[in-house]
Amino acid sequence: MNLKSDADLVERYGSPLYVYDLDRAVAARDDLLASLPEGTIVYFSFKANPHPGIAEALRRGADSSCKAEISSAGELVAALTAGFDPLDILYTGPGKTSEEVEAAVEAGVRVFSVESVGDLRRVGHAALSQGATASCLLRVNSSGPGATTSIRMTGTPSQFGFDSETLPDLMPELRSVPGTRLSGMHLFSLSNAKDEDSLIAELTHTITAAAKVRDSTGLVPELLDLGGGFASPYLTPGKRPLYGGLRAALEEILDSHFPSWRQGSPRIAAESGRYLVGDCGRLLCTVTNVKESRGIRFVILDAGINVLGGMSGLGRLLPVSVALDGDENGRGSAVANLVGPLCTPGDILGRNVAVPDLRPGDLVTIPNAGAYGMTASLVMFLGRPAPMEITLRRDEVISASRVICTRMQT
Structure with a gap:
């Protein structure tokens, strides 16, 4: 199947979504x-x-x-x-x-x-x-x-x-x-x-x-x-x-x-x-909330350390960068902490990251996520479902799969 955009991919396979070229x-x-x-x-x-x-x-x-x-x-x-x-x-x-x-x-x-x-x-x-x-x-x-x-x-x-x-x-x-x-x-x-x-x-x-x-x-x-x-x-x-x-x-x-x-x-x-x-993969995810806390902006994504490089929570692999999907004209920029949806203060993907002026519902892309992404993550933590992973060749979807957390299935 040949889909036209990242938005098409997310509409079909959900968010967050790993895409491998x-x-x-x-x-x-x-x-x-x-x-x-x-x-x-x-x-x-x-x-x-x-x-x-x-x-x-x-x-x-x-x-x-x-x-x-x-x-x-x-x-x-x-x-x-x-x-x-x-x-x-x-x-x-x-x-x-x-x-x-x-x-x-x-x-x-x-x-x-x-x-x-x-x-x-x-x-x-x-x-x-x-x-x-x-x-x-x-x-x-x-x-x-x-x-x-x-x-x-x-x-x-x-x-x-x-x-x-x-x-x-x-x-x-x-x-x-x-x-x-x-x-x-x-x-x-x-x-x-x-x-x-x-x-x-x-x-x-x-x-x-x-x-x-x-x-x-x-x-x-x-x-x-x-x-x-x-x-x-x-x-x-x-x-x-x-x-x-x-x-x-x-x-x-x-x-x-x-x-x-x-x-x-x-x-x-x-x-x-x-x-x-490394450069064959990107992670598509969605902004679920944007909030301010004591002068710091937090952009909350539907992808956290359970999906993306769990070592990020230890501060080893920061910062993460995001780009706004379909933002051809630009919305301006801001500085924010990028965080995930998990119930722990360790669910931090990036601190003081320059980002577009993001809003809830925006689809964003994390680039160069083909290595040490999903399988270097805390995929079992809090029991959230693993993201779909799809492979592309010449922009055509070749496969789609999801890692199953077996303990949660029994």
């Missing part, structure tokens, strides 16, 4: 592959948005260069539903349970990132019980970051990965775990680099750190996962960056430290969630 997701995938060294595998991080329709669009037409990175049984189901070959799935995460790993191995997953001796033994036990061998990447918590970012994933005490300085002494034990073979390294040091120079510096540090681990442990990686850090605007206007200088910079450092990478030894991989799907 699959063509934009595919364009982001192609841009990212073009900015990375030739032959790089890009793992789509399902944590950003596990919608199977988006994942299927990323998988198709990518010449097997786009694979799935998951960290839960639910994401495994989503990846399989999207048509990913289990052999193309990388299972990660510091808290894998025995049941989760067994289900993944039974489904055919054979590549795992492991973060501790216990994690490796758990994977090995599951593989042995099903007559399989798991290929395991050692996740490395390297020392000395190469850049700064809002979310650092390495260089400090962490639940993620082996501290790099401990690996030489651990290698005899790691190599002896039944049901596993050590096939590479996984390094992931930051999220959402502030600019291309910072991203290049961080990935240069990552490649250098991987070479040091190889030299100190004798582990020659078949697969080297460099992690991510690729940026995209979040819930505010803006365009995702194009990394024009990244490919050449990474090829140069790889040539220096892993000269046989061009022959496929090791194969190079990277991960992305935010960059691949």
Whole structure:
């Protein structure tokens, strides 16, 4: 069905409503592959948005260069539903349970990132019980970051990965775990680099750190996962960056430290969630009320932290920006706190946000909401219904679905 406007979409599917443009997701995938060294595998991080329709669009037409990175049984189901070959799935995460790993191995997953001796033994036990061998990447918590970012994933005490300085002494034990073979390294040091120079510096540090681990442990990686850090605007206007200088910079450092990478030894991989799907999504919602309280204007929406990035309530992801749908002539502007409908003062989407002169009943759009939106939210809180999610291709509605909160249905 081809609908003409966001208002048409809301009239048919309700508000709040997530709208995902699959063509934009595919364009982001192609841009990212073009900015990375030739032959790089890009793992789509399902944590950003596990919608199977988006994942299927990323998988198709990518010449097997786009694979799935998951960290839960639910994401495994989503990846399989999207048509990913289990052999193309990388299972990660510091808290894998025995049941989760067994289900993944039974489904055919054979590549795992492991973060501790216990994690490796758990994977090995599951593989042995099903007559399989798991290929395991050692996740490395390297020392000395190469850049700064809002979310650092390495260089400090962490639940993620082996501290790099401990690996030489651990290698005899790691190599002896039944049901596993050590096939590479996984390094992931930051999220959402502030600019291309910072991203290049961080990935240069990552490649250098991987070479040091190889030299100190004798582990020659078949697969080297460099992690991510690729940026995209979040819930505010803006365009995702194009990394024009990244490919050449990474090829140069790889040539220096892993000269046989061009022959496929090791194969190079990277991960992305935010960059691949951030700008493919927007959230349509409706103003339910506008009020003043002691000199501050509050715009109350029908979408709160139960619908949009529950971490916003912790102050981590503010501010959110909105645009008035169909406001071609403009209504002037105001400053307001954007809040949701929930019975908690933590239901804040943005403080002191510049907004149009909004009125009850107005339909507004929150842009760049394709990543860490609905599935990073407190969807069960207060039992409000989850929003509909629709996918578009060339402005035609391809699918419409709603996440069901099972406890509320029983």
